[in-house]
Amino acid sequence: MRLDIVTIFPEYLEPLNVSLVGKARARGVLDVRVHDLRHWTHDRHNTVDDTPCGGGPGMVMKPDPWGEALDEIIASGSGGEQVEGTRVPDGGPTIVVPTPSGRPFTQELAVELSERPWLVFTPARYEGIDRRVIEEYGERYDVREVSIGDYVLAGGEAPVLVMVEAVARLLPGVLGNAESHRDDSFAPGAMADLLEGPVYTKPPQWRGRGIPEVLLSGHHGKIARWRRDEALRRTTVNRPDLIERADPAAFDKKDREM
Numbered sequence: 001m002r003l004d005i006v007t008i009f010p011e012y013l014e015p016l017n018v019s020l021v022g023k024a025r026a027r028g029v030l031d032v033r034v035h036d037l038r039h040w041t042h043d044r045h046n047t048v049d050d051t052p053c054g055g056g057p058g059m060v061m062k063p064d065p066w067g068e069a070l071d072e073i074i075a076s077g078s079g080g081e082q083v084e085g086t087r088v089p090d091g092g093p094t095i096v097v098p099t100p101s102g103r104p105f106t107q108e109l110a111v112e113l114s115e116r117p118w119l120v121f122t123p124a125r126y127e128g129i130d131r132r133v134i135e136e137y138g139e140r141y142d143v144r145e146v147s148i149g150d151y152v153l154a155g156g157e158a159p160v161l162v163m164v165e166a167v168a169r170l171l172p173g174v175l176g177n178a179e180s181h182r183d184d185s186f187a188p189g190a191m192a193d194l195l196e197g198p199v200y201t202k203p204p205q206w207r208g209r210g211i212p213e214v215l216l217s218g219h220h221g222k223i224a225r226w227r228r229d230e231a232l233r234r235t236t237v238n239r240p241d242l243i244e245r246a247d248p249a250a251f252d253k254k255d256r257e258m
């Protein structure tokens with residue numbers, strides 16, 4: 001998979017050089033290219049924003065730098081050999097626009113994006129990008145406006161870090177077997193979409209606190225049932241909305257497997 005990220009704060013994406021994504025890049029599973037939007041400005045101040053038409057607070061990101069950046073990046077990747085034999089589609093990339101007014105970023109969307117060969121992220125600052133950029137590229141490519149949550153951020157770079165990690169860990173060969181994403185919270189069918197329950201490790205006693213006996217019993221069926229019950233308990237308290245959405249048949253299936 002190829003990932004391009006266009007930003008006015010390239011240094012914000014340094015975390016993509018370490019840990020899971022960093023290792024995937026080193027192994028050639030991911031080809032991550034971070035671009036400074038100001039590279040596509042031509043004035044002495046490298047201006048990327050201007051006042052909003054119609055008035056109002058803040059500034060809006062100008063369309064010209066974005067258009068030149070996306071044209072050049074898409075042209076560079078359309079067709080031809082890419083990283084170690086991976087070809088990006090002649091149809092171009094999926095463009096992911098982090099924005100507070102986008103559709104929710106979910107594990108389901110992470111799975112969908114992980115199956116795409118090429119993603120281009122366009123994290124904005126200020127009040128956002130001139131709408132005509134989204135319209136222009138939306139006519140030719142799959143453009144997804146996505147929000148990671150209902151809170152105020154200064155820009156889209158942090159959401160890009162979140163989305164890239166969520167997508168990268170789903171790519172074949174990125175997680176070892178021991179870290180399988182099969183039973184993650186929110187992984188389809190893992191625990192009927194329940195939150196993960198509490199986890200424990202050694203030592204058996206820590207500051208006078210022990211470990212639930214069932215986890216030391218070696219009885220896999222009882223352990224599985226305890227974990228399911230704890231997951232239900234935590235989900236009921238923290239995310240009752242997931243309980244309403246859960247498929248009761250999945251519980252029965254899980255019970256039969258325990």
Ligand SMILES: OB(O)c1ccc2cc[nH]c2c1
Binds near residue numbers: 147
């Ligand atoms: O909620 B979000 O995912 C999000 C995305 C981008 C920006 C830019 C400024 N605030 C933002 C919030």
